[in-house]
Every structure is written in C-alpha cells, then in structure tokens.
Amino acid sequence: MPAPTLRRATEDDIAFIMETERLPGYERTVGRFEEDEHRAYLADPAWRYLVHPEMGLALLHGIGSRDGNLCLRRFIVTKTSSGYGSVLLPLVLSHVFEETATHRLWLHHVKENTKAAKLYARFGFLHEGIEREAGLRPDGSRFDLVNLSLLRPEWASRRG
Template identity: 30%
Template sequence: MTMLRLARDQDAAFITEVWTRAENAMFLPPPDPGEVVEHIVLGHAFLWTAPDRPLGFATINLWDPGNDGISVIAMDRPGNGAGREFLSALVDHLFADPGTNRVGLDTAADNHRAMAVFARLGFVAEGMFRECWRRPDGLWVDCPHFSILRREWLARKG
C-alpha cells in the first residue's frame, strides 16, 4: 500500500539523489544548497512511499494564504502511473486545509508526460512563464503553468 507522508531528515539523501539525476535535469532546476533540508525542516517536503521504499517526492510553496504551489515533484521510477496517484494524494492533502482555494504548478514545456498527468487530474493551463530557467546545456526553457481550484477538485472527486 502506498502512502503520502512528510519527509524526514533521513529522506534528504533520497530526495537529493532523485532531484539531481541526469534524466531529471531536463525538467527540474537543481536544488539550491540547503534547499532540500530547508523544505524538510519547514514541513514542505513529502514522500510517496511503498512499505519497503520511497517512490517519489514533492516540495511545496505556500505562496499566499489559500494559494499553494507544488514546486517540485519527481518519481524514483517514472512512467508506471504512480506519479498520478502521488499528485492526486498530494492535492487531496493540500485541499484538506479549508483555507486552501488553489493549487498551482508548472513544468518544462517539453515535459509532455507531466502535462498529460496534470490534464487527467483536471488542472487547467493558465499561461506560460517564458524562458523561466536555464538547463545545464545552456538552453532556456519555457514553463507552462497549471492550477486547479478547490471547487473543481471536489467536483472531480464526487
């Protein structure tokens, strides 16, 4: 059985290793020094776990009251559908706070797998952050932004 839980100090190595993998460098800016530990200390880092191992992680930003953002989400072994289940559980968790009205996130414009997951979960494309970060190869990346509102999420959940 998989579950969502807050990341702990001992999870920092897993989060850092997945976040900084070469295959993720195309879609995720690298963490700043100390960023992983800071997310854990603030209670802004989550793990998606199986009984025997972590499957993925996410970090969140609390932009404004009622407006949460998922800053990073990555899976240990992408492509098996676990990411959609993880994102759904994370959004459920964020909307469990009655003050949260909106959850937003973005990705690299060529991360088609992520955008398909966002669409399947009901996220709406809001616009494009043009050339929002530079990849290790020096190319600038556009980042489409998506969000879902509490009422939309609850309507989908039935």
C-alpha cells in the same frame, strides 16, 4: 497490499530526495536543490515536503499563503512510465485540499515535458499560460514554462 500513502519528510529523507532529483532526465525537467537548501526548506513552515520512499515525492511552497495559493514546486517519481505519478498525484491533491487551507494549487512545468502535461490535465489542472524563456538551465540554455492550476472547487467536483 495496503494503499500507498505519503508522509511528511524529515531530514532523514534528504538523501532520498536528492537521489530522486538527480535521476537521469530530471536535470532538464525538474531541477534540484543542494543539501543545505533542502535542510533550510524543511525547517521553513512555508514549505512542505511529502514523500513515498519507493515511489516519489512532492515539494510544496507557500503553505499559509494569505491568498490561499500554493505552489507544487516539484513532483518527482522514482521511475518514469511506471504509473507512480497516477498513484501519487491524487495523494498530493488530497493532502493539499484536505490538510491545508489552499484554494488554488499551481505549478509550472517545462513546455517539452508532455508526460507531465498529460498527467496534470488528467487530474484537472487547467492551462493558464506560458512564461517564455523563464527557466535557465545550468548550461545557460533557456526554456519555456507552462503554468497550470487547480482550484479547490474543481478538485472537489472531480472527487464527488
């Protein structure tokens, strides 16, 4: 079997992206966009959507940032506890640091999402702090966000 690869998403991938965002459990940890938002972001050069049509996706925001900061806005697998995250995250990191001028890749995750925390730590992301009650769910409840980042030199030293 060939090694999995990510590709840039197109409008033809919006149904897959929306379906994946709406898998059970992600409403509390990932969030979702509506179709018109996805169309607008796909057309915006500051956004980059990467997909593996069976395993998952990554949404990046801040391409071309003057300071070299890029946000991993969403990282979603189609099947949790499947190992897909451990396969796809290194592909995302390689894309970010080999295909863009990014110096610092940052993200935040819901504090209670311990699976995500373990995955990101395993690939070198460092804890930067907590944004208390920074997230708002559709039901009106608030939640804390944990900030993490990975710098280009850190990524390079882990590869080496």
